[in-house]
Structures are given as structure tokens and as C-alpha cells.
Amino acid sequence: MVFSSALIENAVNEFAKLPGIGKKTALRLVLHLLKQEPGQVENFGEAITRMRKQIQFCKYCHNVSDEEVCSICKAPSRNNGIVCVVESIRDVMAIENTQQFNGKYHVLGGIISPIDGIGPDQLNIYSLVERVKADEIKEVIMAVSPTIEGDTTIYYISKKLKDYPVKVTTIARGIAFGGELEYADEMTLARSLTNRLPLENYLQQGK
Amino acid sequence: MVFSSALIENAVNEFAKLPGIGKKTALRLVLHLLKQEPGQVENFGEAITRMRKQIQFCKYCHNVSDEEVCSICKAPSRNNGIVCVVESIRDVMAIENTQQFNGKYHVLGGIISPIDGIGPDQLNIYSLVERVKADEIKEVIMAVSPTIEGDTTIYYISKKLKDYPVKVTTIARGIAFGGELEYADEMTLARSLTNRLPLENYLQQGK
Ligand SMILES: [Zn+2]
Ligand SMILES: [Zn+2]
Numbered sequence: 172m173v174f175s176s177a178l179i180e181n182a183v184n185e186f187a188k189l190p191g192i193g194k195k196t197a198l199r200l201v202l203h204l205l206k207q208e209p210g211q212v213e214n215f216g217e218a219i220t221r222m223r224k225q226i227q228f229c230k231y232c233h234n235v236s237d238e239e240v241c242s243i244c245k246a247p248s249r250n251n252g253i254v255c256v257v258e259s260i261r262d263v264m265a266i267e268n269t270q271q272f273n274g275k276y277h278v279l280g281g282i283i284s285p286i287d288g289i290g291p292d293q294l295n296i297y298s299l300v301e302r303v304k305a306d307e308i309k310e311v312i313m314a315v316s317p318t319i320e321g322d323t324t325i326y327y328i329s330k331k332l333k334d335y336p337v338k339v340t341t342i343a344r345g346i347a348f349g350g351e352l353e354y355a356d357e358m359t360l361a362r363s364l365t366n367r368l369p370l371e372n373y374l375q376q377g378k
Numbered sequence: 379m380v381f382s383s384a385l386i387e388n389a390v391n392e393f394a395k396l397p398g399i400g401k402k403t404a405l406r407l408v409l410h411l412l413k414q415e416p417g418q419v420e421n422f423g424e425a426i427t428r429m430r431k432q433i434q435f436c437k438y439c440h441n442v443s444d445e446e447v448c449s450i451c452k453a454p455s456r457n458n459g460i461v462c463v464v465e466s467i468r469d470v471m472a473i474e475n476t477q478q479f480n481g482k483y484h485v486l487g488g489i490i491s492p493i494d495g496i497g498p499d500q501l502n503i504y505s506l507v508e509r510v511k512a513d514e515i516k517e518v519i520m521a522v523s524p525t526i527e528g529d530t531t532i533y534y535i536s537k538k539l540k541d542y543p544v545k546v547t548t549i550a551r552g553i554a555f556g557g558e559l560e561y562a563d564e565m566t567l568a569r570s571l572t573n574r575l576p577l578e579n580y581l582q583q584g585k
Contacts, residue, residue, distance in 0.1 A: 226385050268379060
């Protein structure tokens, strides 16, 4: 692509770094921005910069947060006794969208996957155990993807928690085995939370 | 969509204002940026803001420019005697990409389209006539889309230029009638520039 403006070339190149955005799409977006008011475009640019610069990860649940403690952990209306363990921020959002869960979260930051070189130590598992030790957590819901890696993770965490008076459950298999949690529709996700199982039942199901 | 961070919600909403970007895609892009270094994301945000704030429109050809006069108008290697008239900045880029044209441009900023309420006065036609008057322009190539509106625009401009010693040509109809110039492949576009016609021939073709 030949540009007669370095300003535009630079903006196009930056957009084209985003996943799924090719040079042609990047150019289309930049030319769209060119037609907007400078103030509006500045809002866009600053929203992006500020988001990355100011975002924090909640010191309790590792969810993204505007402050040291996230709005979910801080909410007095939410049930402290129940923690939903998920792989990622996206999963928190997916479950929040169902408006069916009133407990708290714990974001692992991934899933145990030896093939990808991800072991338990790279995930936020230690801090989960610490929360179970320190808090009045009565139930840990394992809401990880129903895959082999998910099962490994569930098994590993349940072993780590077995000496504490906490019930470990898993979300119901409304989601097809091998499916990704974040792509489940809200109804399925909500139902699989409501129909969650004690871990023993889950492990038996697999047999 | 439920967000636990206003920073993220704001960034997602800004992305979702872009054409063709829905909320889900916007979230995917924001979560991608979240994984990048803050400095990199700042570069992105600033490239966008700076682009819109600092961009100018060339005082001669109305192309986007980083300065008062664009890099094409300023280039001493380019032929002053030949001006290619296009509808938009995108068309300049499409033709520049062919690397087959060594003259200058004139960006109309649209096309005469009574149905859309766009008359000659809303377009950069007056400044084109002024350039023809003042400069040593020997040829004006009309490289507008081969549509009814394009033909109307060609006809209108050719009438405005008829008293000046300038040859008006049109790009060859390599592009299907009704097709949009900017979507033509580079080969077709390059060839249609090389095989451009004097306006008389073009008007006869239509009969
Ligand atoms: Zn939190
Ligand atoms: Zn120029």
C-alpha cells in the first residue's frame, strides 16, 4: 500500500496489528475516523491508552478492575461463601451476562495444559487456596471448559482443596464436551450454573 | 454486556462505534490490547488521535497530507502537466498502488449526485478550474467511477474546462459499468489509466 501521508500510514499500521484486521479493513477504519470530529477521535484514542495504562487486576480474584479490588469483590450484595473459578476475564463476563450468579469469582488466567507448557504454577491456584483458607468460602464452583485440560485443572485444584471444609462443584455439562465456555449462549450457561454438580458426581459421569 | 470495569466498558464502546465492529468483536480487540505492553497500546491510541488532529488537506489537490502541500504535489519528479481527477482519497491510494501514474491528482470529495443532494458546489470543482487556469496543465484525466453520477460529473467538469487549452480524457472502461473504482484490481486500474480515452471517444462509446 502506498501512502501519501505518514500520519495515515502509521494509523493504518497500528490498526492492522489487531487480530483479524487486515490492511484493507485498517484503511477503511482510518478513513472512517478521518470523517469524525477530532474530539471524538481523541476520545477513542484516549479510551484505549487509558484502559491499558490504568487497568489493574483485582488482588483477590484477578479479574480486571479499575481499582485494587474489583467491583464484584467489593459488592456487599454478593455472596462471599461461593466462588466461581474460571479460566479468563471473558468467562467472568460471560457468566455475569447471565445475571444468574451472585457469588464471587476467581480467575485462573488459563488452564493446566502440559502441551502448551502451562503448569499449575503459572495459574492463580495458590491464591485460590489462600482464599479458601482465609475466607468463609463454602463452595467452589469449577466453571472451566469441559475439555481434557479442564478436567485436569479441576482434578488438580480439588486435590489442593481436599483438606478444607469446602464443597467443590462443577457446572453442569450443558455445554458440549470440548466446547468453549465463553461461546455458550447465556441460557445454557445460566442453566449449567444452576444445575451444578458436586465433584464426586461429575467424576462418576465421566466413567 | 455486563462489565466489571468502566475502563474496559469505555474502550469496548469506543471500538463498537467503528463501522463493521460489533460489541463482541470490540471486546475481543480490547482483550487483545489488554495483553499488550502499555507502551505499545499507547502508541496505538496516540497514532489515532494524532492522525485526526494533525491531518491536513492539500491546498492544491485536496488529498490528505501531513503538511499544507501534500507529498505528491511537492514531488519534483512528478509531471505537473497531467492531473488525475478522482472522487476520494481512497481512489488516490488505489491509483498510487498501481505505480503507473506519475502526474498529480485532484480530489473532488465526492461525485455529483442530485439524489443524495450533492451538487457541483459541494465538490472541489472550482479549485480544479483554478488550477487549470493557473498551471501548465495539459491533460485532465477523469478517473471517476463509471456510473451515471460519474458520467454527470465528467460532463459537468468538461463543460467548465472547455474554454481552456486542456485535453480532457477518461480512464478506459476496463472497469465494469456500475463498478466502484476503488475495488478494481491494480492491473485493471493500471491498464485503464494507460488506455485512457479523449472525452469525445468516451461520449461516443456510450451511444
Ligand atoms: Zn475481585
Ligand atoms: Zn496535493
